[in-house]
Amino acid sequence: MKKALSFLETTIGKKVVMALSGLVLFGFVIAHMLGNLQVLMGPEVFNAYAIGMHSLPAPIFWGGRAVILIAFVLHVTMALQLVTRTAAARPVPYTKKKNERTTYAALTMKMSGLTLLFFVLYHLAHFTFPGVAMGAYEHLGYTQVYSNFVNGFSIPWVTALYVAAMISLGFHLYHGSFSLFQTLGLVHPKRNHIIKGAAQIVALTVTTGNIILPLSVTFGLVS
């Protein structure tokens, strides 16, 4: 008989990589949100935060970015491999199919993932490597993030795009965070309602927190 598939060749192996890289990205998203919410505390605090981040020792600053980048690449790669593989698993679709338990978040995981992939690329072009992308504005470098923030979100369709992407993120995080526990085998019938409740609260918090950011410019809280 043939040799067993290696860890990364199996769907469970790939999903474990997705779970762990997802966890890293999850942590990043929360830290990113908390960092950026400092914009509500005024230009001095927010600019000092950006300058502080950049003056971190190089191994921490670039090491951190590298970890996030690696997690992102692994997460996307594994997702693409799994999705393309599973696309072939049911060549003839059902004429009638009733779904009785699954959620909107679970069914739209591929769509929300793809949305976030494009959003991240746009977001980097918007603030980190500005001028590349649509929605260009006068960018003054990281020492002036506050004015970049205000200028960047002065364009209504950019704000709309961010809000839509953050709603996608909420759904993605909700299904992703519960799935993480299931994939790593950390669920327990007695704890599942806590995990699900926490997943809902965190997803809602991240979405709300991140939507406040562009809308704070729209409604003149930050100017």
Add this chain to the structure above:
Amino acid sequence: MSKTLNLVLHIWRQKNRDSRGGFVRYEISDVSEHSSFLEMLDQLNEQLIARGEEPVAFDHDCREGICGACGMVINGEPHGPQKLTTTCQLHMRKFKSGDELYLEPFRAQAFPVIRDLIVDRAPLDRIVQAGGFIGARTGSAPDANSILVPKENADRAMDAAACIGCGACVAACPNASAMLFTAAKAGHLNLLPQGQPERTARVLNMVSQMDSEGFGHCTNHFECMEACPKGIDVDFIAKLNRDYLRANVESREVNSSDNSAG
């Protein structure tokens, strides 16, 4: 007199693996509400045979809900609308006269249609052959309590062992994944003392076989659990994930190339 039903059936007819299938509309009347779903199809087939038409092919064996042979998707639900019930144990009183029913085979790349509503579920057998057994000869039943099994483990192993291998989990899964089946078969033996010596090889080989058969991956929709006529819990999938991780860590003690669980 019991009530009778008149039904409109749209049944998937497909001559063989390679031909294209399609729905054919049938009308059937005077179906007793006490007949089972398969008896209703028997009644239809008798009429088809009398008219000189090909009867509808469907799988069945025990008709007691324990063998796992029957199974079709009835109006989008594997084994039909009644929970924890196989197609053969589904009775026509669950339907109303005038209902229009779509009968489709379990659809998955790994389950090619053999004819009409019959699919080839041999991939599930091969997953069991890869490790879903105890390799050692155990002789006759051991003396009671000669091997101690904690009550909780015995109960949970029994919950998993309830799997009849019908394939409804694959049919219900939006990804056509066989995780619930594999999880039940591996989990059952991994919970018992007799299953311990081979647990690492078992999990590695069964997961490997599952993924070689062209099933999709699990994305935690948990539709499988709703469709399962034996109520196997998705907690066993989490256990399989856990056991698979553990097996990878322990795999140095296993010659995985011999692939037999024994």
